[in-house]
C-alpha cells in the first residue's frame with residue numbers, strides 16, 4: 001500500500017506527517033518525532049522506515065494487523081528497545097541519549113498486559129509505583145479517583161475484576177502527570193460504560209496538553225475518539241490522517257438505508273433503479289444500497305421528492321473498519 005495516495009501528506013488533512021522524500025528537520029511542535037525508524041529482528045523487518053510526527057496534545061490512534069509492528073514501535077518510542085536505524089525524539093530528546101532519563105519520567109505507559117501484585121491493595125500498588133517513579137505519594141489517591149477506583153483503593157488486587165486491573169494499570173501510567181502517554185490496547189476487559197469513561201479521561205488529558213498514542217484492534221471504538229490515525233502495514237505507515245480524510249481519500253461509498261411505505265414500494269423501487277447506486281437489495285420494506293460520495297446530493301434530492309413513500313432514510317459514512325480494510329491490505 002506504499003503507493004496509496006494517502007501515504008502522501010498532501011492528500012491528508014493538516015497535520016498529516018511528511019513522507020520520507022521531504023523529511024523536515026527534527027523538532028518543531030512535535031511531542032514525538034520519528035525519522036526513518038527501522039527495527040530488524042534477524043530476518044524479520046518488524047519496523048521498516050517509519051516517519052511520524054505527533055503534535056503536543058494530539059490523540060493518535062496507531063492501528064494495524066497482528067504482527068504489523070505496533071508493539072515494536074511502542075517499545076522503541078519508550079526507549080525500551082533500540083532501533084536498528086533511524087531517529088526518535090520524545091519531547092525533543094533522543095530516546096537513546098542521557099537526557100532521555102529525565103524525559104522518561106514525563107512519559108506514561110500502559111502495556112497490553114498489566115502485571116500487578118495480587119497481595120497489594122490498589123492504593124499500595126500505586127504507592128509502590130510512585131516510589132519507583134520518584135513521584136509524590138499524595139498523587140496516588142487522585143490517580144485512583146481519576147480512573148474510577150476511588151472506592152476500591154483499600155481492596156486487595158486479587159479481588160479486582162479484569163476491568164479494574166486495567167484501570168489500575170491506567171492509574172499507574174498517570175502517576176507523575178506524564179506529558180506523553182502510550183496506551184497499548186488500553187480498553188481490554190473494560191465494559192462499554194468504562195470504555196466511555198476511559199475515553200472521556202483521555203479527552204480531558206488531551207485538553208490539558210497531554211499527547212496520547214493509543215493502539216486498539218477495536219476500530220469502532222477509536223473512530224470518533226482520535227484526532228488522527230496512522231495505519232501500520234508490515235512495519236510501514238501506509239496511511240495517516242483524520243478518519244474523515246482517510247475515508248474521503250479512499251473514495252469509499254456511503255451506505256444508504258431506506259424504509260418505505262407499502263403503498264410506495266413500487267415508486268421507490270423505480271426511482272432507486274434510475275439513481276447512480278450500487279448493490280441495491282431489498283428485505284421486505286427496507287432497501288439498502290451503496291452510494292458514491294459525489295452522488296449523495298443528487299440521490300437525496302431525488303428521494304426527497306418521494307416524501308410519503310419513503311418513511312425513513314439514513315446515509316452512513318464508511319466505518320473505520322471499512323477504511324482499515326481498504327488501506328491495510
Ligand SMILES: Nc1ncnc2c1ncn2[C@@H]1O[C@H](COP(=O)(O)OP(=O)(O)OP(=O)(O)O)[C@@H](O)[C@H]1O
Pocket residue numbers: 041044045046064065066067068069070071072073
Ligand atoms: N523479540 C522478537 N524477536 C523476533 N521477532 C520479533 C520479536 N518481537 C516481534 N517480532 C516480530 O516482529 C513483527 C512485529 O511484531 P509486533 O509485536 O511489533 O507486532 P504488533 O503489531 O504489536 O502485533 P499484535 O497486534 O499481534 O500485538 C512480527 O513479525 C513479530 O513476529
